[in-house]
Amino acid sequence: MKEAIIVDKDGFYLEPTLVDDHVSGVFPLSELSGSRDYTTGSQIDTSLEIFEAYQVAISVPPGLYKPRFDFEAGEWTEGLSPEEIDTLRSKSQPQTIEHMARGLPKDALSLESRATVSQDDYVLQLMFDLQQRINDQSNRIADLEYHINQLKENA
Structure with a gap:
């Protein structure tokens, strides 16, 4: 195959x-x-x-x-x-910490905490994207199973 x-x-x-x-x-x-x-x-x-x-x-x-x-x-x-x-x-x-810090107000989070928040957001986005892919694959498997059953019934 x-x-x-x-x-x-x-x-x-x-x-x-x-x-x-x-x-x-x-x-x-x-x-x-x-x-x-x-x-x-x-x-x-x-x-x-x-x-x-x-x-x-x-x-x-x-x-x-x-x-x-x-x-x-x-x-x-x-x-x-x-x-x-x-x-x-x-x-x-990827943006550097310094690049991200340019847009922050002076009283914003420290650079270290800002980087941690950015990493957390990135990980959450990756997890969301992975779940979407898993859902898409599950739907494709269900469609294939349906077609296989239809072929078996028509055989």
């Missing part, structure tokens, strides 16, 4: 999936009539195929901030503009 990527109709990375080692290329993913509506949980009663995503069995190269598959070129590209990347890079640069 190897990793493939599910992308939206514009080629933007949605989530990883597993495919057989021999699978290569790009394949449309469709929902058939009787599929589940994930927003309401109800069944969709239409006989049309709805193409909303693609499975890309081509490795994503390292270093992309927002991977986007270019269907015409058949390769992964950067989905962010150079300006958006610069903004991300400037936000991710």
Whole structure:
């Protein structure tokens, strides 16, 4: 088994999936009539195929901030503009204690306590982000289990 990527109709990375080692290329993913509506949980009663995503069995190269598959070129590209990347890079640069202290009033917390508060906020944000990822993965697992059960029932 190897990793493939599910992308939206514009080629933007949605989530990883597993495919057989021999699978290569790009394949449309469709929902058939009787599929589940994930927003309401109800069944969709239409006989049309709805193409909303693609499975890309081509490795994503390292270093992309927002991977986007270019269907015409058949390769992964950067989905962010150079300006958006610069903004991300400037936000991710750690600030020194002296830099943070410049914006503080004279009667503000000491530099040491300010650094501790900043670290605590950072850790809390990391914990929140991790919980969000866990929740997203749990939802994906539930969706996969649902589809597996549907395939078993139709077999």
